[in-house]
Amino acid sequence: MNKEVLIIGGGITGMQCAISLTEIGIKATIVEKSDKLGGKLNDWYKLFPTFTSASEVINPIKDRVKALGIDVQLNSEVIKLTPTTITLSDHTIINADAIVICSGFDIFDAKRKEEYGYKIYNNVITSVDLERMFCEGKVENLDNDTPKRIAILHCVGSRDEKVCQTHCSRVCCVAGVKQAIELKELYPKSEIFNFYMDIRMFGSGYEELYKEAQIKHNIHFVRGRISEAAQTIDNKIQIKAEDTLIGRPLKMSVDLLVLMVGMSAGKSNKDFANIDGVNQNNNGFIAPKDLFIDSVSSDIDSIFYAGCVTSPKSVGESITEGIAAANKVAKFLKS
Amino acid sequence: MSWGYTINRARDIDMDSNDMTTSKLILEKIPSLQGCIACGACVATCSTGALTKYSLRKVHTLVRRGEYSGLLEELNKCMLCGKCQLVCPRGINTRAVISLIKRELGDHR
Ligand SMILES: Cc1cc2nc3c(=O)[nH]c(=O)nc-3n(C[C@H](O)[C@H](O)[C@H](O)COP(=O)(O)OP(=O)(O)OC[C@H]3O[C@@H](n4cnc5c(N)ncnc54)[C@H](O)[C@@H]3O)c2cc1C
Ligand code: SF4
Ligand code: SF4
Ligand code: SF4
Numbered sequence: 488m489n490k491e492v493l494i495i496g497g498g499i500t501g502m503q504c505a506i507s508l509t510e511i512g513i514k515a516t517i518v519e520k521s522d523k524l525g526g527k528l529n530d531w532y533k534l535f536p537t538f539t540s541a542s543e544v545i546n547p548i549k550d551r552v553k554a555l556g557i558d559v560q561l562n563s564e565v566i567k568l569t570p571t572t573i574t575l576s577d578h579t580i581i582n583a584d585a586i587v588i589c590s591g592f593d594i595f596d597a598k599r600k601e602e603y604g605y606k607i608y609n610n611v612i613t614s615v616d617l618e619r620m621f622c623e624g625k626v627e628n629l630d631n632d633t634p635k636r637i638a639i640l641h642c643v644g645s646r647d648e649k650v651c652q653t654h655c656s657r658v659c660c661v662a663g664v665k666q667a668i669e670l671k672e673l674y675p676k677s678e679i680f681n682f683y684m685d686i687r688m689f690g691s692g693y694e695e696l697y698k699e700a701q702i703k704h705n706i707h708f709v710r711g712r713i714s715e716a717a718q719t720i721d722n723k724i725q726i727k728a729e730d731t732l733i734g735r736p737l738k739m740s741v742d743l744l745v746l747m748v749g750m751s752a753g754k755s756n757k758d759f760a761n762i763d764g765v766n767q768n769n770n771g772f773i774a775p776k777d778l779f780i781d782s783v784s785s786d787i788d789s790i791f792y793a794g795c796v797t798s799p800k801s802v803g804e805s806i807t808e809g810i811a812a813a814n815k816v817a818k819f820l821k822s
Numbered sequence: 823m824s825w826g827y828t829i830n831r832a833r834d835i836d837m838d839s840n841d842m843t844t845s846k847l848i849l850e851k852i853p854s855l856q857g858c859i860a861c862g863a864c865v866a867t868c869s870t871g872a873l874t875k876y877s878l879r880k881v882h883t884l885v886r887r888g889e890y891s892g893l894l895e896e897l898n899k900c901m902l903c904g905k906c907q908l909v910c911p912r913g914i915n916t917r918a919v920i921s922l923i924k925r926e927l928g929d930h931r
Contacts, residue, residue: 701857707886710860730835730883732860732879733835733887735833736833737834737836737887738834738837
């Protein structure tokens, strides 16, 4: 087939979509704004729920992109689209018969929740920082090698109208449980407390992981949202919450506070939604044509979506959508 | 003479000053207790809870936060009938939990 498909974003979703298209004989080009393929997965250490290292997932897919000779344009940010063209930030215009938007999500900026003191206190870090530290093999800033207590706060920048993030980011509960286990394995003598509003374990094996964290690793789960964090004179972080299951306020000081930052809508979504037929939800994510039967389609025949551009998803779900979008593209190009 | 003023004790659960020794010991002996998901089924089915303010869920959550005062008196209301154990979705041996807490808190009053 003599048709060309442009894939916006070379994360796990975009790569999978390009692979699936190429395998059925359709030419696909990946346009990626950063200097490498892989998206967020480049920054994760091990993946829930199996603790498979992220590179074990991402590398075979990168290799496959290479082996199939798929065209990849790095350092190319898409700033505008029409049903048959995309415009890059250097104002180059590229034509296409179909476009698949796989531009993913942005990490919520924890500085916006000032009350937690991110970037003010050294011992307040985000889940994203922690993944990087796991990759580097060392948790920074901890004054001593055996932290007594570590707190993990769920829902930072999710389910919070104060920062216009009304949605649940879905993956942070299980990522928080995963990181709690990893921290416990690193510091077996420390006590770890996860502060949560609801525990959402939606995927296969997630609830089991949660139970394992509780019983095998003795991780404490406290239902309540931390209201504020403050540094103490001995460089600890004092946190306050309500233990809502008891109905009393609770305070404690911890050596490290980890903020489970949510998934926010990608900042390009606004630019993409400049044309009729590409719409955003109130939370900024792109709204697919239909949540049930057209979840990878837009209202424009030639534009498709896959992965976290439409809502927070796990790696497995994102990959599946990459395959699904390829299938829809193929059907459209044949018609 | 009473002037009508009293000093309110702070209601905080202060995890820095609470003595967690007993709490840790109980969780070490019955780790499955840590698997409680606070569903409240044990309280819903409890005959004691139907007639008094007694709540097994609250009692063992307090134990896990190092708050022991008054709990022994609360647990003395339990008839050890075991209904809570039949309904617990996390399969916690609640009667063993009750007996253990009572034993450990016996000299804690
Ligand atoms: C802290 C954390 C931990 C996680 N851990 C796990 C886990 O253990 N297991 C799991 O299953 N999931 C996990 N996830 C979810 C996982 O990160 C996502 O499912 C996955 O990254 C989605 O891939 P994607 O390709 O859709 O988006 P992304 O990874 O965001 O990739 C999007 C790509 O598009 C590019 N792009 C964006 N805008 C443009 C533009 N305008 N022009 C060109 N290119 C653009 C970006 O540079 C990026 O390369 C985690 C998420 C978080 C936040
Ligand atoms: S998955 Fe959990 S931590 Fe993340 S936003 Fe939803 S409820 Fe909060
Ligand atoms: S064993 Fe005790 S706590 Fe459990 S249902 Fe019977 S009275 Fe209630
Ligand atoms: S029934 Fe079991 S899981 Fe539910 S609150 Fe009681 S002890 Fe916890």
